[in-house]
Amino acid sequence: MIMPSDNTLVYALSFSSGFSIMGIELLGGRILAPYFGSSIHIWGSIITVFMLSLSIGYLIGGKLSTLSSSLKYLAYIFLLAGTFVLPIVLFSDPIMQTIFIHVEDTRYGSLLAASCLFLIPTLILGMISPYAVRLLVNDTNESGKVAGSLYFVSTLGSALGTIITSFYLVLYFEVNQIILSFSIILLSLGTFALLFYGLRQVPHLKKAKHV
Amino acid sequence: MFSPPFNALLLRRKSIQINTNDIVNCFLFLFILFHSSGSFAEIIHSEPSLYRTILVEEKNDLRCIRFNVNAKNINQTCVYQSQPDKLVFSYTKLLFSALLLNRKPSDILIVGLGGGTMSNTLHQLLPESNITNVEIDPAMIKVAREHFALIENSKVKTFSQDGRLFIKRALLKKQTYDWIILDAFNGDYIPEHLLTQDFLLEAKALLKSNGILSANTFLGSQLYDYESATYHSVFGEFFNIKSTSNENRIILVSNQTLKPIKPNMLLQANFKQLTVLLRPYGIELEDILNIMSLTTGSHDWPENTRILTDQYSPANLLKEQ
Numbered sequence: 124m125i126m127p128s129d130n131t132l133v134y135a136l137s138f139s140s141g142f143s144i145m146g147i148e149l150l151g152g153r154i155l156a157p158y159f160g161s162s163i164h165i166w167g168s169i170i171t172v173f174m175l176s177l178s179i180g181y182l183i184g185g186k187l188s189t190l191s192s193s194l195k196y197l198a199y200i201f202l203l204a205g206t207f208v209l210p211i212v213l214f215s216d217p218i219m220q221t222i223f224i225h226v227e228d229t230r231y232g233s234l235l236a237a238s239c240l241f242l243i244p245t246l247i248l249g250m251i252s253p254y255a256v257r258l259l260v261n262d263t264n265e266s267g268k269v270a271g272s273l274y275f276v277s278t279l280g281s282a283l284g285t286i287i288t289s290f291y292l293v294l295y296f297e298v299n300q301i302i303l304s305f306s307i308i309l310l311s312l313g314t315f316a317l318l319f320y321g322l323r324q325v326p327h328l329k330k331a332k333h334v
Numbered sequence: 335m336f337s338p339p340f341n342a343l344l345l346r347r348k349s350i351q352i353n354t355n356d357i358v359n360c361f362l363f364l365f366i367l368f369h370s371s372g373s374f375a376e377i378i379h380s381e382p383s384l385y386r387t388i389l390v391e392e393k394n395d396l397r398c399i400r401f402n403v404n405a406k407n408i409n410q411t412c413v414y415q416s417q418p419d420k421l422v423f424s425y426t427k428l429l430f431s432a433l434l435l436n437r438k439p440s441d442i443l444i445v446g447l448g449g450g451t452m453s454n455t456l457h458q459l460l461p462e463s464n465i466t467n468v469e470i471d472p473a474m475i476k477v478a479r480e481h482f483a484l485i486e487n488s489k490v491k492t493f494s495q496d497g498r499l500f501i502k503r504a505l506l507k508k509q510t511y512d513w514i515i516l517d518a519f520n521g522d523y524i525p526e527h528l529l530t531q532d533f534l535l536e537a538k539a540l541l542k543s544n545g546i547l548s549a550n551t552f553l554g555s556q557l558y559d560y561e562s563a564t565y566h567s568v569f570g571e572f573f574n575i576k577s578t579s580n581e582n583r584i585i586l587v588s589n590q591t592l593k594p595i596k597p598n599m600l601l602q603a604n605f606k607q608l609t610v611l612l613r614p615y616g617i618e619l620e621d622i623l624n625i626m627s628l629t630t631g632s633h634d635w636p637e638n639t640r641i642l643t644d645q646y647s648p649a650n651l652l653k654e655q
Contacts, residue, residue, distance in 0.1 A: 153527075293648045294651050294652075
């Protein structure tokens with residue numbers, strides 16, 4: 124079996140995380156609409172929560188990369204992300220019902236609901252990019268180029284996640300089926316990365332050279 | 335006597351002169367034509383909104399609401415300024431078909447205010463009925479109040495809220511209605527959460543035991559089948575009332591099993607009175623009755639059509655297909 128190189132795998136993982144983040148964000152509007160409507164502030168709540176989660180995720184992912192850097196930990200992040208996407212499928216109705224009853228203002232109701240459903244999985248997915256940059260950088264002179272390439276791949280994933288979800292997936296599948304598929308993809312990629320790359324004895328990462 | 339070359343030049347100049355005059359005359363003619371027929375709509379107000387800019391325009395005797403200057407966009411609400419009671423659009427008239435099932439609904443909920451034509455007309459017809467208007471866009475309510483004389487008093491209330499949320503909260507408060515009117519769809523965008531089986535079940539739970547629901551919706555796309563199957567899954571057989579212009583249809587459903595309406599029903603005294611009452615608004619019950627058809631035994635959508643739910647409701651994509 125021809126296995127992709129470490130770098131190709133890291134790029135593929137970043138692409139998938141970008142794809143999943145925007146796919147879930149787009150479906151967020153659909154998930155919240157029955158309880159909080161389709162007013163413009165619903166999108167305000169969703170986008171705020173996603174941006175906030177990503178910003179915290181970037182911070183934590185960057186910090187984590189200074190403590191340890193191996194594909195094993197990137198695989199763990201994926202497994203964690205896939206697991207924390209599942210509550211969106213399993214508990215969104217009771218969570219939104221409770222918030223709907225207790226918070227009458229739909230602005231804060233939708234903000235709270237979006238936080239409960241999307242903050243943790245998006246935060247974990249946000250950790251991937253900075254951690255992946257650390258895995259790819261071998262030479263600090265190249266760090267900008269590597270970060271650029273990684274953002275390109277991850278944002279391209281986001282663009283495709285947005286268009287494929289909104290143009291096609293919603294036309295054929297239920298919201299929960301799509302979210303569940305994202306979760307399965309994240310868990311499968313995490314497992315694959317862990318089994319075939321993360322558990323190898325040889326450390327694959329070199330310490331970045333300082334010039 | 336001019337020399338031949340000069341003659342030719344004069345002739346050519348004359349022909350140029352004639353052509354210029356023709357063009358000027360042509361413009362003058364077109365200007366007079368357009369001005370005399372009043373084909374230019376004048377925008378008298380532009381209201382900024384969270385959702386879209388709302389334009390109020392006047393053309394001849396009509397005052398209308400439009401959502402943007404794009405010519406493809408149809409008017410949302412129109413009134414005749416000289417006869418404000420007379421309804422302009424056929425779909426508004428067709429909504430009154432519900433009165434054939436319930437002559438005097440006392441509690442009415444209207445989801446989607448527009449210019450408030452429906453609310454005003456119903457208040458004039460049924461002054462004792464309680465009318466609740468729900469409109470998502472506060473700017474639309476402002477326009478209805480300022481430019482379309484929206485009537486508001488102890489019997490007519492208007493709330494700015496998403497229709498789905500209003501209905502969910504009304505269920506918690508155990509409110510009930512005799513007639514729910516869903517008129518929240520404009521030509522550009524359909525609120526997909528107002529088309530699902532889950533939503534219709536909530537609306538049905540809000541109806542009194544003999545309550546009715548009318549929905550103003552679309553014709554001529556794949557959405558027709560999905561919408562029909564969804565309404566049928568919640569209410570059973572329903573009345574289909576398709577406008578003659580083939581753009582809109584009214585779905586009329588009831589909490590009780592519907593039976594075909596006999597044409598001689600209008601001969602009954604109370605309906606004779608209703609026919610007379612509706613006539614000044616341009617509503618002819620007989621015409622409506624002629625195009626009302628019950629779906630029993632005549633489903634014009636495939637039996638295996640997928641039902642729209644909160645989980646699956648690509649209404650805007652289906653409308654384009």
